[in-house]
Amino acid sequence: MKYLTAALLFLSLQMGAQTDFAKAEICFQKKQYTEAQSLFEKSLDQFPADLKTVEYLGDIQCHMGRWQAALPYYQKLKKQKPFEAEYHYKYGGALAMLAKESNALKALSMMGEIKSEFGSAIQLNPSHIGARWALLEIYLQLPMIAGGSEKKANQYANELLKISTVDGYLARGHIDEYYKRYTAAEKQYKKAIAVGQSATTYQKLADLYKNKMDQPEKAKALMARYNEKNKT
Numbered sequence: 001m002k003y004l005t006a007a008l009l010f011l012s013l014q015m016g017a018q019t020d021f022a023k024a025e026i027c028f029q030k031k032q033y034t035e036a037q038s039l040f041e042k043s044l045d046q047f048p049a050d051l052k053t054v055e056y057l058g059d060i061q062c063h064m065g066r067w068q069a070a071l072p073y074y075q076k077l078k079k080q081k082p083f084e085a086e087y088h089y090k091y092g093g094a095l096a097m098l099a100k101e102s103n104a105l106k107a108l109s110m111m112g113e114i115k116s117e118f119g120s121a122i123q124l125n126p127s128h129i130g131a132r133w134a135l136l137e138i139y140l141q142l143p144m145i146a147g148g149s150e151k152k153a154n155q156y157a158n159e160l161l162k163i164s165t166v167d168g169y170l171a172r173g174h175i176d177e178y179y180k181r182y183t184a185a186e187k188q189y190k191k192a193i194a195v196g197q198s199a200t201t202y203q204k205l206a207d208l209y210k211n212k213m214d215q216p217e218k219a220k221a222l223m224a225r226y227n228e229k230n231k232t
Helices: 002-029 033-046 051-063 068-079 085-100 104-124 127-140 150-163 165-178 182-197 199-212 214-231
Strands: none
Touching: 002 033, 002 051, 002 104, 051 068, 051 085, 068 085, 085 104, 085 127, 104 127, 104 214, 127 165, 150 165, 165 182, 165 199, 182 199, 199 214
16 A cells, blocks of 8 residues: 555656646747746756756746856756757857857857857767858857858858758858848849748848848838748
């Protein structure tokens, strides 16, 4: 009888934690991050080894812009599963956003670790798109004296092109736009539209027309064409 009672108690606790987890996921999907965090924390109290809950808690901190608070969660994930590319990517991303909000000297001191984390993500998952985009952006944004390099940015754009054609063209267009080569960027974004036909591809070109090339009517017509093609 004693063992049956203990088993029932354990089952009850387990079901309660699962219910907290399920409720937390619903809150997370609804972007109710404060409520989701509270429920995930309750679930984690019952099952401290559940890495999915840890990951959700790190993601919540990122959604709320609390980059420093996200780091311990992703650090725990990396420690438990060091060969999981996504954990390195998320840790590097939180670290990069923290650097962006720091002073220039501190941000530069963090660049080595940030690049290393994104590099690890690519090494562990050679098809990782997000890590390549992140490194491309770093090499664009950094001053040349601090390691910035258009050549390196183009390297990652070319790698993206091999993995995902639409991402490759968007990346090339982004680099051209960054260096104010707007006509060249337009050509790349048009190639991305031809391949992807997604809202993102159309929006990138529309934003270029509106914000950089002073052609708002062209942007409006482009998005109208997209909307017409995608009527339900």
